[in-house]
Amino acid sequence: MQYWLIKSEPGTYSIDDLASEPKQTTYWEGVRNFQARNMMRDRMRQGEKAIFYHSSCKPPGAVGIVEIVKEAYPDDDAFDPQSEYYDPKSTPDNPRWYRIDIKLVNKFPRMVTLDELKARDELADMALVKKGNRLSIMPVTAEQWEVIMAMAFNS
DNA sequence: GCCAACGTTGGC
């Protein structure tokens, strides 16, 4: 079972937005990067869990846990010229971009900030804490997951 | 608002 971390800008879609959805479920879309697309499409599986991370905000950090409730399927906003996610190179016959459905598992009792994550030696290998990281989806090892859970729930 | 990182595009 692989763990993940996925980013969202809270100004666009926050964990509280997810919490207020009727079934605390939404689709997670807007991935327009091939490396992230490939991970989402080829490796993310139903039932796996991901840390929900708020980016481009003050402060950035991990805010909760979500579960993948539906594996990758075509992101049809890419077909819609009115959508901000429109991509004329993606067509229903040959979709280029995908989305997954996620469900809220818990919101952390407190945010674990990027500064705190950077301060932990056990997390030094995470792409997230490295300079210039721009991936919106990244794998998380079981060890890293446990460290972050302890930070969120036991401190 | 700035800047580093880095992916994508397009000319050749």
Added chain:
DNA sequence: GCCAACGTTGGC
């Protein structure tokens, strides 16, 4: 296939 230009991400 190379590489310069450009655009985007995201922390600070």
